[in-house]
Amino acid sequence: MIEITNEQIERVNLILGGIKNAPNKAFYNTINRALMTVRSKSGKMIRETYRIKQSDITSNQNMKLKRASMRNLEGQIEFAGSVIPLIKFKVTPSEPKRKTVSVSVLRTEGGKRLQSAYVANLGRYGAGVFERMTSKRETSQQLFGPSTAHMMGNAGVIQKVEAAAQETIDKRIEHEISRILNGYV
Template identity: 35%
Template sequence: MIEVSEQTINRIHAILAGVENADKKVLKPALTRGLMAGKTAAGKAVRQTYHISAGDFNSRGHMKYNSVSQGGDGIVGSIEYSGGVIPLIRFKVSPNTPKRKKTPSAAVLKASSLVKFGRENNVFVQQMKSGHIGIFERKQGGYSASRGSGQNKHTEKLKELLSPAVPQMVGNDEVMQTVEERVNEVINQRIIPGFVLL
C-alpha cells in the first residue's frame, strides 16, 4: 500500500486551512498527479532493483491506475499491480543458451551476484520443441510397468524455474519506498505555500 507521509498531510492541512472546497479543488488533483507519478516510478524502480528489462516487465505485468474519488473515508486513490511469474531465463543468467554439461548461474536482484546451481539440483538450460528456451530442473519420476512387456519404464519430469510474480517485485520494500517518496514529492510540488497549482 502506498502511503502519504504524516508530514505531507500536516503540511497540506496547514496550507489549505483557509481554502474553500480544498479537497475537491486541490487535494484531489494533487493526489491524482502523485499517483500517476508513482505508477511511472514503480516500473522504473523495479528495473533498477531487478535484472529485468522494461519489455519483459511490461509484457507480463499490468499496472492499473484507479482514479481518485471522494467518499466517506476522504480522498482515496490507488494503483493496482497484477501479473504472473516470469521465466528465470529472462533475468541475469549464464549461460542463457543450452550448453552441454554446463550448470547455469542466475541472479534476480541487481544487488546479488550470479549464484551457480548445485549439481545435485539437476538444473540446466534447454530449448523446447516450441522454441522456448528456459532454465529447467529435472524431477525424478516413478517406475511403471509397460503393458504386456514385463519391463519397467522410468519417467522424468521437467519443471521450469520462474521468478517472483510482478506484484511481488513491485511490493519489494526498496521499490515501495521509492514509489512513496515520489508520490509525496509530487504532492508537495503541487501544493506550494501561498500558491496552489491546479
C-alpha cells in the same frame, strides 16, 4: 502508504477555502498525479533492484489504478501478475549448452549456481531454465522468478516509490494552489 499531511490540508483550506470546491479539486488532482508517478516510477525502481528488462516487467504485470475524485479523495494502485520465467533475469549461459547454469535475480547478489538446471529452447514456448526432477527426461519443469507484485513488495523498491510519490505530492500541492488562484479550474 502516501498521505497528505495535516499541515498541507490546513494550508490548502486556508488559501482556497473561499472558492467553491477548490480544496477538493486541488487534492484530487494532487492524488491522481502522485498515482501517475507511482505508475511510471515503479518499473524504474524495480529495474534498479532486480536484473530484468522493462519490457519483461510490463508484459507480466497487471496494474489496477483507482483514481481519486471530487467526492472520494482516495486513490489506489494495485500490482498483480504471474511469476516471470527465470530466463528473463540474468542467466549464464543464456543459450542451450551443457554447462552449469548460474542465475542472478537481484542486482546486489552474484550468480547462484543451479546444479540440476539447464537452458533449453522448446520451439514455440521459447527458451527457459528447466530443472530435471528425476532421472527421466519428461520430469523437467521450468523455473520461475518473482512476479511484478512480489518485486514491488520489496522494501527497498517500495521505499523508493513512496519517496518519489511524496515528493510529487509536496510539489503538486503548491502547483494546484497557484493554478486555482490563477483561474485554471
